[in-house]
Amino acid sequence: MKDERDLSELIEIIPDAALVVNKDGKIVLVNQLAAAMFGYTHDELHGSMLDKLLPEGIHEQHRQHVLRFFKAGQNRPMGQGFRFLGVRNHGDTFHVDIMLSHVTVKHEPYAIAFIRDATQFKQTEDKIRRELESERKQALTDYLTGVGNRRAFYQELEQDIAELREGHHSFSVALIDLDDFKLVNDTFGHDEGDRALQMIAQGIREACRGSDFVARIGGDEFATIHPGVTLADTETILQRVRSGVIALTKQEGWQVSLTIGICHCESYSEACTVESILRTADQAMYNGKRRGKNQIKIEPLRS
Structure with missing residues (x-):
């Protein structure tokens, strides 16, 4: 041939x-x-x-x-x-x-x-993939504390609402405000204030379960999501958070406590939106502030 x-x-x-x-x-x-x-x-x-x-x-x-x-x-x-x-x-x-x-x-x-x-x-493809994944994580991570940021919190909450709509687990949302945190910055300076936020964020994360989501959504405000819990479970977790962080702040000499507002979502309704859940948790936290701070308050999600 x-x-x-x-x-x-x-x-x-x-x-x-x-x-x-x-x-x-x-x-x-x-x-x-x-x-x-x-x-x-x-x-x-x-x-x-x-x-x-x-x-x-x-x-x-x-x-x-x-x-x-x-x-x-x-x-x-x-x-x-x-x-x-x-x-x-x-x-x-x-x-x-x-x-x-x-x-x-x-x-x-x-x-x-x-x-x-x-x-x-x-190798180039893998490097690009790693860089994109790193950028994605950075976009969803609070630059100072390493916990989730506001954007990540909203995404996580939307996912939990979607799962609740499908008949899956209940969940609770908590807004955590650091009482009198401004005094840390005023007394010790902003570098110490940043260190305090980092340590408090770590304390919140350690007191929560592995399945819970922790985010910093403002200067001295944190938020948590607790999937698959009853209201009693949520209170137990957040009492542990509050006690642990207060022990930490006392040890470091920071005059800081926690006021926490909880919104528990047991079953899906039209009221289960990101806005209404956050509004409810914020109202609970505000009630705690009015009644002397350093406490946990619960507000029902109204239809």
Whole structure:
């Protein structure tokens, strides 16, 4: 065969690694670039099964893919989502992009694969993904205390409302105001005030459960969301929060206490909106302020 010689010569002069396989997954032609990419000599790959270049765990899956490729009769351009792990001669894996095309020699169907080492691309892709994830977290994190920010709190509350609408768990929302916090800044300076906010935020988080959500939504105002709780559970958690933070502030010499307003959402109603829940918790907190501060107050969510 002239056709085979022409194809063999073609894949040697193209600038990509390339190989040709038959419908059984056997490598019938391979160029030097492909052999070198996988760490073999040309003769070591020629006549081998394509499985030799793939992790053992995907052999069967890849055989099915080869069958579908030959049956479909459609080419697959480079960059259209076909990436797999290749295995070099010494066992190390690397990411590979391929372009697949159908070719017929003496009425027999073959697939020609043009292969590119995608390691650098994958590393760049992973770096971008990490940077985007970091930016996303920063956008939802309070820069000073490391707890959630107002935006994160609103997103979390909207999610809890949606779950309550679907008949899932009840939840409580608490607004926590630091009584007389201005005195910390006035007496000790703003650097000490920042340190106090950081330590208080950590104290609130430690007193809450792992499933609870803590956010700083204003200068000296925090908010918490407690999923799957009864009102009694909520009071227990927030009494623990208040006691723990007061012990901390006394230890540090800060004359700061906590006034907390709670809104408990037992079942869904039209009143279950972000605005009405926050308004209710804020009213409860305001009532606590009027009655002497340093206390926990509850306000029912009205329809």
